[in-house]
Amino acid sequence: MSIQDAPLQHNHPDSLPPALEKTIVKSWKAPIAYGIFSIIAILLFVAFGREGVSGFRLSTDSDFVQIPTIEAPTRATGIVLTVLLLALAAYSAFLVSRNRPVRLWITVVFAILFLVAFLTWAAAGATIPVPGLLVGAVGLSVPLVFGALGGVISERVGVVNVAIEGQLLAGAFVSAVVASVTGQAVLGLISAMAAGVLVSFVLAAFSIKYFVDQVIVGVVLNVLVTGLTSFLYSQVLTKNTDLLNNSATIRLPRLPIPGLSEIPILGPVLFRQTIIVYILYIAVAVVFFALFKTRWGLRLRAVGEHPQAADTVGINVARTRFWNVSLAGAIAGLGGAYFTMGSVGSFNKEMTAGAGFIALAAVIFGRWDPIRATLAALLFGFASNLQSVLSIIGSPVPSEFMLMLPYLVTIFAVAGVVGRVRGPAAAGKPYIKS
Amino acid sequence: MSQPTVPPVESGPPAASTPGSNDASVAEPRWHGVMREIVGGSAMISVLAVVLAMLAGGILIALTDDKVTAAAGYFFARPGDLIKAVWDSVSGAYTSLFQGAVYNFRRPGFIAGIKPLTETLTFATPLIAAGLGVGLAFRVGLFNIGGRGQMLIAAACAGWVSWSFELPYGLHLILAVAAGIIGGAVWGGIVGLLKARTGAHEVIVTIMLNFVALYLISFMLKTPGLLQAPGSNNPKTPAALPTAVFPDLLGPQFNLHWGFIFVIAATVYVWYLLNRSNLGFQFRAVGENPNAARVAGISVNKMYIYAMLLSGGLVGLAGVAQVLGTVTTGFSSGIDAGIGFDAITVALLGRSKPWGIFFAGILFGAFKAGGFAMQASEGIPIDIVVVIQSLIVLFIAAPPLVRAVFHLPKPSGVRLRRPRTQTAAVTK
Structure with a gap:
């Protein structure tokens, strides 16, 4: 991760001394982190490299353009990639020594190279179905990305949103019931958003009107939604599954986009998805644009950074917070619909299984930026899917450690190894107009 | 590090703890202020929060009960049936909750009867x-x-x-x-x-x-x-x-x-x-x-x-x-x-x-012990207990809400009914 994200942080109203300081401060965190990972790479892929041939299958059987499976000798590939990693680490150190920022793309390239090296190492003597791996990763990421977008909006406006889990679960439950009863996918999606908004209303009302600690409301809301949906599931849904929780009517069809869906690798991964995923692409772009390029976004961020200043220039802080938290709930609720309508097809007790908390981690890991948060969510989705693919081909790493990885990475990120993590200044603080 | 720090958790306004600073109690007789402390204070809020949450839980139980839904179908023919069905389902649930959590009168002898209380503990x-x-x-x-x-x-x-x-x-x-x-x-x-x-x-x-x-x-x-x-x-x-x-x-x-x-x-x-x-x-x-x-x-x-x-x-x-x-x-x-x-x-x-x-x-131990008993005898999923618990906490976290529901006076002496100044008064 780069240390500076200049365009985002320069408009903090209270950051005049840090802004001056930032131009001269050198941070060696990124090169050090790259160095550590390079050493791991040397140990794992070179010193303890495995012999054999690693295969990567790049096409699915139904593809129009068939690409042959790539066969790579495991140890040689590992050595080449490790050299590249070392080169990148050296380049970042060079940049820092010249007081130049380490850009995001270096981190992305570094991460991808490390991943490919790791996959090559893990797949010695086996073949990894790359499209399958990526399709699964996108599938697991979709609710995380929606949740993270909701989290970003909510926290940018100054309300800490721990209730993402509850919003996802409420969206999943309501969308399943509505879609099952009416048979209308659109109604299902709209109702999922309404459910998310409803959870947000409670969060907003308690935190903005009654000044209750936002984290507490969020945690309690998660428990409340979990209890409510589980109760209604056992008491109502299970008694009439055909009408209320029928996967045949709930699940959305996959809509391949003509042309785009035939692109090798990318086509099956990105363009043979359900409508929810296409909405997601649009949502990420819109949220990013709106947050940083429109008046609405400027006001939103002002309220989250310095509500008093925003109030002074005539922005209604309470109203801005209330409606934007509601919007965040709508987005997260849509993510909940993906659990039922997009993937599983029917509602189950506690089916979100902590996804909301991972989305929250993605928000912080992504430093309250929609694009970075999306990338973080994709990383988490990828890591959990990698675990299942590796356990199928027989990986040398116990699956539990793969599952642990995103959480450990987040702890490192939050603890500042990867970069400075700084949230909106007024997030979590109720604004009490005097 | 400018991490958002979690503010002190006792988020309720500390109005009750600063009675000396309110001028309303000076003007009124002393017992009046004491009375208000009891009715509007935090202990009362806790009790009322529990009551409210149990009420909400009861509504949820009644709404999802098959017999209640059936009786609601012919409400205008025999409204008594609906009321009876609601009473049966809610009172049955809470009776079994009590019997599972405190004392079971149906069992012979004190030792068997008090067992639920020890389960609660x-x-x-x-x-x-x-x-x-x-x-x-x-x-x-x-x-x-x-x-x-x-x-x-x-x-x-x-x-x-x-x-x-x-x-x-x-x-x-x-x-x-x-x-x-x-x-x-x-x-x-x-x-x-x-x-x-x-x-x-x-x-x-x-x-x-x-x-x-x-x-x-x-x-x-x-x-x-x-x-x-x-x-x-x-x-x-x-x-x-x-x-x-x-x-x-x-x-x-x-x-x-x-x-x-x-x-x-x-x-x-x-x-x-x-x-x-x-x-x-x-x-x-x-x-x-x-x-x-x-x-x-x-x-x-x-x-x-x-x-x-x-x-x-x-x-x-x-x-x-x-x-x-x-x-x-x-x-x-x-x-x-x-x-x-x-x-x-x-x-x-x-x-x-x-x-x-x-x-x-x-x-909460009582809710848990009673919840299992309720699930076994009345067939009501134990998740209802989770709902009631979280509602209790929500209500307790927002004393002004509970006061507004029950039209209680604020301990500081400012009536809640005054429309706009309310939020400001709460935080002072």
Whole structure:
């Protein structure tokens, strides 16, 4: 991760001394982190490299353009990639020594190279179905990305949103019931958003009107939604599954986009998805644009950074917070619909299984930026899917450690190894107009 | 580090605690102010919150009852039927809740009748311990959502000691308990250390450590030689040796064990720590205002580390109570049973005060014990208990809401009905 994200942080109203300081401060965190990972790479892929041939299958059987499976000798590939990693680490150190920022793309390239090296190492003597791996990763990421977008909006406006889990679960439950009863996918999606908004209303009302600690409301809301949906599931849904929780009517069809869906690798991964995923692409772009390029976004961020200043220039802080938290709930609720309508097809007790908390981690890991948060969510989705693919081909790493990885990475990120993590200044603080 | 700090948790306006500053009580007769304190004060709010939540739960039970739905179908022909069906379903549910939690009149004799109460205390034991941990962290301004991870690590440590060594009675138990508490303390201490050193937000770190602990324990549970029972393929541990198990407190016919005594001791200790000791004073100072505490010469970072160590240790005691008291025949990764999260609601209900948490834990223990009875006899899913508990906490967290529902006066003497100034008055 780069240390500076200049365009985002320069408009903090209270950051005049840090802004001056930032131009001269050198941070060696990124090169050090790259160095550590390079050493791991040397140990794992070179010193303890495995012999054999690693295969990567790049096409699915139904593809129009068939690409042959790539066969790579495991140890040689590992050595080449490790050299590249070392080169990148050296380049970042060079940049820092010249007081130049380490850009995001270096981190992305570094991460991808490390991943490919790791996959090559893990797949010695086996073949990894790359499209399958990526399709699964996108599938697991979709609710995380929606949740993270909701989290970003909510926290940018100054309300800490721990209730993402509850919003996802409420969206999943309501969308399943509505879609099952009416048979209308659109109604299902709209109702999922309404459910998310409803959870947000409670969060907003308690935190903005009654000044209750936002984290507490969020945690309690998660428990409340979990209890409510589980109760209604056992008491109502299970008694009439055909009408209320029928996967045949709930699940959305996959809509391949003509042309785009035939692109090798990318086509099956990105363009043979359900409508929810296409909405997601649009949502990420819109949220990013709106947050940083429109008046609405400027006001939103002002309220989250310095509500008093925003109030002074005539922005209604309470109203801005209330409606934007509601919007965040709508987005997260849509993510909940993906659990039922997009993937599983029917509602189950506690089916979100902590996804909301991972989305929250993605928000912080992504430093309250929609694009970075999306990338973080994709990383988490990828890591959990990698675990299942590796356990199928027989990986040398116990699956539990793969599952642990995103959480450990987040702890490192939050603890500042990867970069400075700084949230909106007024997030979590109720604004009490005097 | 400009991490958003969690504000002091006793979020209710401290209006009740500053009666001296309100001028309304000067103008009125003194008893009037006292009366208002009782009716509008925090104890009354707690009781009313419970009432409101039970009411909401009752509505939910009635709405989802088949007989009620059937009777509603011919409401205009025979409205009495609907009322009777609603009464039957709600009163049946709450009667069985009571009988499962306090005293069962249907059973012969006092011993059999009082058994539900001892079950309540058994369920309450880990809830109180974990609630004390969460509440202690609250008082220092820290939010410990990591109960699950701390309990799992503590359970693993205590469990491992309980079956790996052959030691005499007494010593073995004490060692196992100590191992569990240390395990929980270390897992909590990591959070405090990270917060103190790097400013990492404890909410995120505890959530993440929950998952890390879960996967770590799952890995150890299926790896022979670590936690898995020898000769078994299930992810389950061996049974604890009898020398390490908490003895029965009231004899073998009840499940209540000595863990309850440990928990009472822990409550006394936390009370002493917070209210009478030097360390507790520093804790509370940091919790009230970290900047002021720093100016006064208190090392805030040290307090964060100590608080998370203690908090993790207390939550660890909950894990110990589970492993050495409730589930002694070997456990799996679900041993925490959601207690880490319930503890947050317990601590909130108890307003982060040791004895408040003690009684809140007993109340939630009663809900849990009664919930199982209700599920067995009335077929109402136990999840309703979760709904009621979370509603209680929501209502308690927002006293103005409860006052508005019941048209209660504010303790400070300002009537709620005054339209716009209300929010401003609340925060003063």
